[in-house]
């Protein structure tokens with residue numbers, strides 16, 4: 576989860592020339608108070624004051640807030656949280672302003688953090704805070720999670736509301752964080768608004784596509800969200816140090832392409848990803864998918880070129896591991912979820928969306944946020960670089 580992954584991704588995106596298809600902007604740095612829209616005051620205060628040097632004075636809080644082991648204390652911890660969270664909240668605000676149709680924040684997607692507890696390397700839940708921002712404008716927001724781990728923090732935050740639907744595809748069974756059973760469907764008003772697809776080791780491109788597209792297609796039809804937050808954790812890729820799926824970069828990105836095809840305003844976030852050289856490959860390719868730009872497999876020279884040897888290619892080979900998800904299991908679980916979704920009250924006045932609007936989409940006018948040093952200097956609303964801002968059409972407008 577080191578910020579280096581994001582630095583490498585940014586460098587590769589820049590060296591492929593993809594920044595020419597986007598606007599880059601500095602989000603306004605969010606205050607600690609803004610984080611307490613979701614998190615408890617005492618937890619945020621604790622994150623503000625804790626340092627490696629004063630840890631021994633906070634033994635009880637470290638335990639209470641689950642900080643110190645899986646979620647270590649390091650110098651600049653709070654600034655780190657503030658930066659990735661500012662990117663996600665700022666991105667949501669840009670979408671609310673109709674300034675852009677897609678925002679990417681590869682530094683975000685820390686989906687495990689709870690109201691008053693860190694979890695799985697996640698301290699502040701930027702996904703939840705960004706969704707809360709989107710709810711200021713949109714009646715319904717969809718959260719989709721393709722990280723190999725269950726998106727438990729986001730699901731929990733919105734478990735009893737029908738204004739946010741969460742949908743997570745994840746490895747389940749003796750695996751962190753342990754939640755995300757197919758029968759966990761939400762509570763009270765939120766019943767049938769939490770969708771979980773539990774999976775076994777070895778998910779490959781074809782199998783993933785065979786369940787992702789029908790489930791998301793049904794959600795779009797029944798729930799008709801005004802905005803989508805897509806968490807693109809790269810630990811579901813083949814060869815991940817913590818993961819056990821077998822997806823190629825293209826298989827992972829197929830999810831991004833499919834979600835984009837609906838033309839609904841989208842906030843795209845990062846997440847897990849523990850084989851360092853593969854994370855920038857995946858997120859750079861997904862940046863190209865989101866901008867509608869084809870990029871070549873041969874990597875351009877970049878500051879971290881030596882990480883990508885010996886092949887120096889964007890795409891990575893998958894392994895010959897067995898897919899432990901049988902077609903029967905996948906079909907059965909898919910049918911279970913489609914059945915749950917058929918019980919969702921259809922939104923009145925919405926037409927059925929088909930996912931076939933790709934050709935109408937205008938990839939221009941996108942924004943990209945980066946966590947840059949000195950982010951609090953100067954006017955945060957002034958773009959630090961931009962190009963190709965000629966088009967003002969947005970797919971969200973096209974969709975009416």
Ligand SMILES: [Zn+2]
Nearest residue numbers: 722724810847
């Ligand atoms: Zn993960």
